[in-house]
Amino acid sequence: xxxxxxxxxxxxxxxxxxxxxxxxxxxxxxxxxxxxxxxxxxxxxxxxxxxxxxxxxxxxxxxxxxxxxxxxxxxxxxxxxxxxxxxxxxxxxxxxxxxxxxxxxxxxxxxxxxxxxxxxxxxxxxxxxxxxxxxxxxxxxxxxxxxxxxxxxxxxxxxxxxxxxxxxxxxxxxxxxxxxxxxxxxxxxxxxxxxxxxxxxxxxxxxxxxxxxxxxxxxxxxxxxxxxxxxx
Amino acid sequence: xxxxxxxxxxxxxxxxxxxxxxxxxxxxxxxxxxxxxxxxxxxxxxxxxxxxxxxxxxxxxxxxxxxxxxxxxxxxxxxxxxxxxxxxxxxxxxxxxxxxxxxxxxxxxxxxxxxxxx
Numbered sequence: 001x002x003x004x005x006x007x008x009x010x011x012x013x014x015x016x017x018x019x020x021x022x023x024x025x026x027x028x029x030x031x032x033x034x035x036x037x038x039x040x041x042x043x044x045x046x047x048x049x050x051x052x053x054x055x056x057x058x059x060x061x062x063x064x065x066x067x068x069x070x071x072x073x074x075x076x077x078x079x080x081x082x083x084x085x086x087x088x089x090x091x092x093x094x095x096x097x098x099x100x101x102x103x104x105x106x107x108x109x110x111x112x113x114x115x116x117x118x119x120x121x122x123x124x125x126x127x128x129x130x131x132x133x134x135x136x137x138x139x140x141x142x143x144x145x146x147x148x149x150x151x152x153x154x155x156x157x158x159x160x161x162x163x164x165x166x167x168x169x170x171x172x173x174x175x176x177x178x179x180x181x182x183x184x185x186x187x188x189x190x191x192x193x194x195x196x197x198x199x200x201x202x203x204x205x206x207x208x209x210x211x212x213x214x215x216x217x218x219x220x221x222x223x224x225x226x227x228x229x230x231x232x
Numbered sequence: 233x234x235x236x237x238x239x240x241x242x243x244x245x246x247x248x249x250x251x252x253x254x255x256x257x258x259x260x261x262x263x264x265x266x267x268x269x270x271x272x273x274x275x276x277x278x279x280x281x282x283x284x285x286x287x288x289x290x291x292x293x294x295x296x297x298x299x300x301x302x303x304x305x306x307x308x309x310x311x312x313x314x315x316x317x318x319x320x321x322x323x324x325x326x327x328x329x330x331x332x333x334x335x336x337x338x339x340x341x342x343x344x345x346x347x348x349x350x
Contacts, residue, residue: 021295040294044301051305058305065299071289072296074240076261077247078286080268085283096340104333112325119317125310129321133329136297141259151303152310156322158301163326171327177334182341186334190326193293213333215265222262 007054013064020046033201035165035194040158072137079135079215086212097185101213104189105220108133109228128152130228131221132160135192138218146229157192164191165198180206188213236281240289243268 006012024039024046031037051061062069083090090097112129127148131139136157143153168187177183184206187195192214200207247264250256256263272279304311311318 017298018295021298025295038294040298040301043298044304047298047302048305051302058303061302062299068296069299072293073244073261073264074237075286075289075293075296076259077240077243077264077268078289080243080265080272081283081286082290083265083269084272093341093345095344096337099340100333100337103336104329107332108325108329111328112321115321115324116314116317119314119321121314121317125314125318129318129325132322132325136293136300138259138262140297140300141261145259149303149307149310151300152307152318154297154301155304156318159319160322160326163323164330167327168330171330172334175331175334177338179338179341182334182337185337186330189333190329193290219262219266222258226256226258 007056008060008064010064010067013061014068016050017043017047017065017068020050033197035162035198038158038162038194041162044155072140076135076137076141076218079218082208082211083215086208089208090212093181096182097212097216100182100185101189101216101220104186104213105133105217105224108190109221109224124148125152129156130225132156133190133192134218134221135214138222142222142225146225158194161191161194164195168195168198169202181209184209185213188215189217192217233281233285236279236285239268239271239282240264240285243271 021039021043024037024042027042028034028037028039050056051058109130112132113126116126116129124147127146128143128150130146130148131142131153134142134157136154139153139157140150144150164187168183168191172183172186180203184199184203187199187206188210191198196207196210196214199210243264244261245264246267247262248260250263251258251260
């Protein structure tokens with residue numbers, strides 16, 4: 001294998017990607033998992049810099065890192081496990097969970113798409129923000145199906161997670177919401193895994209309901225947008 | 233362990249097949265998640281392997297979407313044209329979703345759930 005071929009090989013780009021991510025993940029741990037130190041937030045621009053510096057086209061990088069991206073599919077399927085683990089609580093809180101989930105999912109889609117439409121964004125951009133409350137792999141898949149840009153969806157979702165994790169505690173305190181089930185569920189629906197990680201730092205019940213909110217919202221938002229896509 | 237990986241892949245594969253056959257916009261992996269919940273309900277067993285594998289995968293989700301996020305390298309035009317709109321829409325939507333979800337949950341909890349040994 002010559003030098004140029006090694007630069008295009010999965011071995012090279014997987015090593016670089018994991019190395020860069022691990023570096024920022026360690027920094028994130030040292031910061032006590034501050035949302036602004038989320039490793040994806042820092043790994044992405046650094047890796048873009050590496051691609052630019054080495055003159056590597058994105059298509060080559062994407063092909064080389066396929067083994068990593070492939071894991072997203074089974075990981076999403078695996079979200080069934082926390083849903084199943086919470087089945088007793090789901091049955092007991094079925095009404096609040098269903099109503100809050102539906103209200104939250106609709107609010108998220110309508111407000112994100114509505115505001116962005118005011119800026120005159122075309123359909124592919126609107127389709128990229130529509131699934132912004134779902135967990136990243138679901139948002140990328142849904143955005144792709146709706147004619148959006150998966151990379152843009154990934155970054156929007158990440159940003160939404162950081163925003164949600166940072167404002168949830170002061171915002172919900174200001175509203176006088178004390179119930180950790182309501183608080184946790186809301187942050188999971190609004191800010192997926194990054195929000196759930198924050199919820200676990202605050203309270204175990206809040207964390208469990210946040211994971212549940214994230215997993216359920218992945219299904220509900222994807223279903224709502226599928227229906228919307230058929231109608232529009 | 234291997235059985236758990238097979239179960240996850242089989243659910244995803246079935247989900248992809250349903251996605252393609254029915255033309256549902258719901259992604260195959262999300263359909264696979266629903267199928268797996270159904271399977272766990274249908275065949276109630278202790279599954280430490282599945283809990284371990286699924287737990288490992290979901291704990292490392294972040295690194296898996298890095299390659300996709302790097303795709304932003306080709307989206308400079310969209311970002312410079314709609315960057316402010318994207319930031320504004322994302323912040324407002326996240327705040328509204330948090331507030332609406334939490335308030336509806338609290339209201340429905342008080343209205344429909346009788347707290348016994350919560």
